[in-house]
Amino acid sequence: MAKRERSRRHFLMAAGAAGVATFAMPYIKTARSAGKLLLGTWDHWVPGANEVLRKVCEDWGSANGVEVTVDFITSVGNKLLLTAQAESRAKTGHDIYVQPLWFPSMFRHRLEPVDDVVGDIIAEYGALHPSAKFLAYLDDVWRAAPAPAGSLNYASVSRLDLYEAHAGVDLKTIFPASEARDPALVDSWTYDAFLAAAEKLHAAGKSFGAPIAPTPDGNQWLAALFAAFGAEVVSESVEITVDSDETRTVLEYLSRLTQYMPNSVYAWDDASNNRWLISGEGSTIFNPPSAWAVANRDNPDVAKHVWHHDTPRGSKGRFRADSPFFWGIWDFSENISAAKDLLRYVARRDVVDTLVSASKGFDIPLIISHYQSNDLWAKSEPPHGVLYNYPIRGDEQPVAAGYPAPPEYAAQIMAQGIIPNLVARVTQGGDSFDDAISWAENELEGIMRG
Amino acid sequence: MTNVTRNNGALSALLGSKSNIHVNRRWALFASYACLIVFVIFFLCPPFYMLVTSLKTNAEIANLATNPWLIEQGVTTEHYSHLLTETAFLTYFKNTVIVAFFVVAITMVVSVLAAYALSRLGFWGSGVMATGVFLVYLVPDSLLFIPLFNIVGGLGLLNSYWVLVLVYPTLTVPFCTWIMIGYFASIPKELDEAAKFLGASEKYVDLDLMLENSM
Amino acid sequence: MTVGVAVRGLPERPPSVRRGRFYLWLRRRSTIAVMMCFPLLAIITCLVAYPFAYSIYLSMLNKAETAFVGFGNFLFLFKRETFWLVVQQSILFALVAVIFKALIGLIAAHAVNTIPSKGQRKWRGMMMVPWVIPPALSTLGWWWLFEPTYSAFNWLLAEFAVPAVPWLSDVFWARFSVILVNVWVGAPFFLIMYLASLKSIPEDLYEAASIDGASAWQKLFHVTLPMMRNIIAITVLFSIIVTFANFDIVRVLTQGGPRNSTHLFATYAFRVGIESGDIPLGAAVSLFMFPALAILSFVILRNVRQRTVNI
Numbered sequence: 001m002a003k004r005e006r007s008r009r010h011f012l013m014a015a016g017a018a019g020v021a022t023f024a025m026p027y028i029k030t031a032r033s034a035g036k037l038l039l040g041t042w043d044h045w046v047p048g049a050n051e052v053l054r055k056v057c058e059d060w061g062s063a064n065g066v067e068v069t070v071d072f073i074t075s076v077g078n079k080l081l082l083t084a085q086a087e088s089r090a091k092t093g094h095d096i097y098v099q100p101l102w103f104p105s106m107f108r109h110r111l112e113p114v115d116d117v118v119g120d121i122i123a124e125y126g127a128l129h130p131s132a133k134f135l136a137y138l139d140d141v142w143r144a145a146p147a148p149a150g151s152l153n154y155a156s157v158s159r160l161d162l163y164e165a166h167a168g169v170d171l172k173t174i175f176p177a178s179e180a181r182d183p184a185l186v187d188s189w190t191y192d193a194f195l196a197a198a199e200k201l202h203a204a205g206k207s208f209g210a211p212i213a214p215t216p217d218g219n220q221w222l223a224a225l226f227a228a229f230g231a232e233v234v235s236e237s238v239e240i241t242v243d244s245d246e247t248r249t250v251l252e253y254l255s256r257l258t259q260y261m262p263n264s265v266y267a268w269d270d271a272s273n274n275r276w277l278i279s280g281e282g283s284t285i286f287n288p289p290s291a292w293a294v295a296n297r298d299n300p301d302v303a304k305h306v307w308h309h310d311t312p313r314g315s316k317g318r319f320r321a322d323s324p325f326f327w328g329i330w331d332f333s334e335n336i337s338a339a340k341d342l343l344r345y346v347a348r349r350d351v352v353d354t355l356v357s358a359s360k361g362f363d364i365p366l367i368i369s370h371y372q373s374n375d376l377w378a379k380s381e382p383p384h385g386v387l388y389n390y391p392i393r394g395d396e397q398p399v400a401a402g403y404p405a406p407p408e409y410a411a412q413i414m415a416q417g418i419i420p421n422l423v424a425r426v427t428q429g430g431d432s433f434d435d436a437i438s439w440a441e442n443e444l445e446g447i448m449r450g
Numbered sequence: 451m452t453n454v455t456r457n458n459g460a461l462s463a464l465l466g467s468k469s470n471i472h473v474n475r476r477w478a479l480f481a482s483y484a485c486l487i488v489f490v491i492f493f494l495c496p497p498f499y500m501l502v503t504s505l506k507t508n509a510e511i512a513n514l515a516t517n518p519w520l521i522e523q524g525v526t527t528e529h530y531s532h533l534l535t536e537t538a539f540l541t542y543f544k545n546t547v548i549v550a551f552f553v554v555a556i557t558m559v560v561s562v563l564a565a566y567a568l569s570r571l572g573f574w575g576s577g578v579m580a581t582g583v584f585l586v587y588l589v590p591d592s593l594l595f596i597p598l599f600n601i602v603g604g605l606g607l608l609n610s611y612w613v614l615v616l617v618y619p620t621l622t623v624p625f626c627t628w629i630m631i632g633y634f635a636s637i638p639k640e641l642d643e644a645a646k647f648l649g650a651s652e653k654y655v656d657l658d659l660m661l662e663n664s665m
Numbered sequence: 666m667t668v669g670v671a672v673r674g675l676p677e678r679p680p681s682v683r684r685g686r687f688y689l690w691l692r693r694r695s696t697i698a699v700m701m702c703f704p705l706l707a708i709i710t711c712l713v714a715y716p717f718a719y720s721i722y723l724s725m726l727n728k729a730e731t732a733f734v735g736f737g738n739f740l741f742l743f744k745r746e747t748f749w750l751v752v753q754q755s756i757l758f759a760l761v762a763v764i765f766k767a768l769i770g771l772i773a774a775h776a777v778n779t780i781p782s783k784g785q786r787k788w789r790g791m792m793m794v795p796w797v798i799p800p801a802l803s804t805l806g807w808w809w810l811f812e813p814t815y816s817a818f819n820w821l822l823a824e825f826a827v828p829a830v831p832w833l834s835d836v837f838w839a840r841f842s843v844i845l846v847n848v849w850v851g852a853p854f855f856l857i858m859y860l861a862s863l864k865s866i867p868e869d870l871y872e873a874a875s876i877d878g879a880s881a882w883q884k885l886f887h888v889t890l891p892m893m894r895n896i897i898a899i900t901v902l903f904s905i906i907v908t909f910a911n912f913d914i915v916r917v918l919t920q921g922g923p924r925n926s927t928h929l930f931a932t933y934a935f936r937v938g939i940e941s942g943d944i945p946l947g948a949a950v951s952l953f954m955f956p957a958l959a960i961l962s963f964v965i966l967r968n969v970r971q972r973t974v975n976i
């Protein structure tokens with residue numbers, strides 16, 4: 001996005017009738033003068049996590065003479081994106097805003113460089129997760145610092161009892177809650193093995209479910225699947241490579257897999273797969289631990305059989321979708337120095353540990369040393385070891401929707417839901433592979449244009 | 451009377467034997483009530499469902515085996531108390547009341563003034579303006595919100611609910627003006643002239659008479 | 666609708682009495698009238714005309730908003746299959762939804778009119794509920810009723826051993842659901858307008874028709890509907906416009922899916938504009954609504970005017 005003169009105001013099409021204004025109206029507050037800090041962050045899926053984060057920030061504020069206000073904005077219906085767009089265009093809003101996944105790239109021209117903050121963090125606590133650098137270190141500048149809360153990945157979340165009873169697979173032995181993994185067993189868990197298990201589970205009425213809709217969840221699990229088969233929609237050198245044998249192979253695989261999934265997945269939103277598992281109907285989903293955390297509260301009989309584990313292996317390896325969260329400072333903020341101090345503060349180990357506990361292990365710190373020193377994932381229960389494999393322990397590579405295209409294009413591929421729509425055309429609409437692929441090429445050309 | 455009963459031939463053919471007006475009337479009533487019951491069920495089922503769900507416990511909602519239309523495991527007001535005590539709902543409600551009050555006030559003032567001027571006090575271009583008002587109402591809001599955000603931002607109002615007070619009249623004023631024009635036009639001019647004849651000033655005719663008649 | 670009143674001029678005064686002349690000009694009816702219209706004009710200019718013009722300007726910029734591309738965005742849209750799908754769907758929704766709303770409104774109005782007037786108010790009140798609840802909230806309620814895992818409707822169907830309906834995930838059913846909710850929200854408006862219109866039809870017309878030997882159906886077609894023609898035309902026009910430009914219902918229920926089969930102009934503009942960061946393209950999409958609506962309103966308005974003149 002090109003720079004604009006200060007006098008020109010940008011605007012946002014927040015389309016909506018009067019009745020929906022309250023629903024879709026961007027949540028915008030104007031940054032006040034120094035001494036106050038407005039923080040806009042993600043409304044956590046795990047109940048109770050928000051309050052802890054708020055307290056941490058407010059306590060820091062009172063200790064440092066800064067009045068901190070924290071707003072929690074949901075990601076449902078893209079409200080988080082909508083608010084970010086509104087604020088960046090209006091050049092007014094929060095001081096610190098959460099920047100998940102592709103946001104640092106989308107808003108790079110509006111984010112204050114934080115090389116000093118990230119430099120301090122790395123100097124003190126060690127390296128960051130490689131994804132962090134890929135997503136937030138753009139044009140040789142750090143545009144955002146690691147957020148203390150929210151970073152997640154899409155592990156496989158399965159019901160051990162159902163897999164044993166119906167599919168004859170002992171997931172707990174394959175992916176135990178310890179370092180003692182049997183490489184042969186782990187290797188045997190391929191997408192083909194998963195397909196066979198899915199068939200048996202479907203026959204027993206307890207299917208695998210994952211959204212095939214243009215939502216973050218839908219984009220991400222399909223991205224990991226595509227990567228595992230080596231199917232790239234846009235290559236690293238920004239060429240449209242969706243028309244390939246690998247794409248056809250993965251579409252063929254999905255045509256079979258979707259026969260063992262419920263028909264409603266084409267309309268699922270990000271919470272639907274959680275509900276699917278919690279209700280007891282589902283045997284597997286791809287999700288961070290929010291489903292398990294809520295099941296603990298609402299349906300403990302399901303929660304005690306849940307197990308998080310690695311994704312299946314494809315011909316090109318094992319890939320897991322992840323979504324790192326960052327906190328960025330808008331360049332129009334009037335209290336940048338206080339904001340930077342807060343960013344440094346929340347990188348402290350005690351703060352990160354508190355927030356990881358509050359989120360019941362959902363948040364995975366981007367600072368590697370913080371995550372390695374925390375034994376919460378090893379100790380969580382019921383059942384004991386449920387979260388052990390939620391952080392990546394094996395050889396999985398983290399990817400995000402749009403990979404391996406550069407961030408600016410990947411962000412669009414994800415926003416438009418190209419991959420889920422492509423899959424849905426074939427599996428639900430009955431399009432031939434060629435028709436669906438040429439549709440995708442057409443859409444991608446639209447994205448590429450300046 | 452006999453004419454009427456004899457000539458209900460077509461309808462009585464529909465009914466069968468009797469051509470009695472009472473039967474016709476009863477049939478019409480029965481059909482009307484049947485229609486109304488169907489429509490009321492259709493119109494009220496979502497609000498009813500929302501009410502029932504709001505009084506259920508979380509566990510019952512998550513349980514697929516229970517009847518979603520009835521409360522089986524006990525009524526709870528925990529959701530309402532959570533809403534009122536642990537969220538900012540009361541603030542939102544207060545905001546709604548304030549915004550609504552101001553928007554209605556502004557709309558009424560602007561609409562009534564403009565409608566009176568356009569329907570009673572003719573001037574060059576008033577006919578065009580009246581049609582223009584109607585056409586403005588037809589511009590969908592989805593078209594306008596893009597640059598409206600821009601303008602409002604320029605006025606530095608993005609933080610407060612005064613934005614809404616400024617923007618909602620865009621939607622309400624054209625509609626109200628158009629309706630008011632219709633009402634004012636339907637008040638007979640004789641009333642106007644009678645009042646003037648009795649010595650009332652222009653102002654009195656304007657404010658009092660028109661408002662009384664259109665209330 | 667409007668009646669022009671001859672402006673009463675005032676006799677010329679010599680320029681030396683300037684203050685008086687200004688004062689008198691101020692008191693002229695036409696001046697007062699224009700001043701009374703001023704707030705309305707201000708609102709329309711600043712909050713409708715200017716934004717609309719700006720929107721047109723915006724639709725002619727490139728994606729990064731740095732260069733002027735004229736009709737580039739529009740030409741790009743014409744080549745997109747999804748765009749033509751959106752055009753088709755918007756027209757389909759608007760027509761189907763309005764037909765059903767008008768039908769339900771008409772039938773309900775007749776039904777309310779037929780029952781004794783003592784009970785009419787409470788039936789009317791009950792049927793106004795969808796109109797009174799903000800659409801965003803009621804649509805959320807409907808979404809829960811359609812939700813794949815917990816759908817209350819599917820539960821009812823299961824009680825009768827009917828297989829579950831994929832309300833929001835199948836293309837046909839998703840369109841059905843969106844139209845259903847739209848009809849639910851809009852029908853009370855039609856009910857109220859038609860009821861008022863029905864009550865204003867003089868009884869003697871019906872008596873005259875009975876004397877001439879008209880049956881109930883004939884009375885409907887030859888007395889009731891002709892008298893209601895204007896109101897029907899105007900409500901249908903309003904409703905087509907509102908349905909065409911609908912955003913909230915589609916956004917909450919399906920977000921335009923599955924596979925873009927329930928996108929309307931406003932939601933598609935939202936998807937390509939905000940969610941994909943191409944605001945000029947979004948503006949171009951939303952501007953497409955305007956010519957269709959303008960033509961429609963002119964046609965119907967002219968019809969209404971002619972009939973008013975004739976009556």
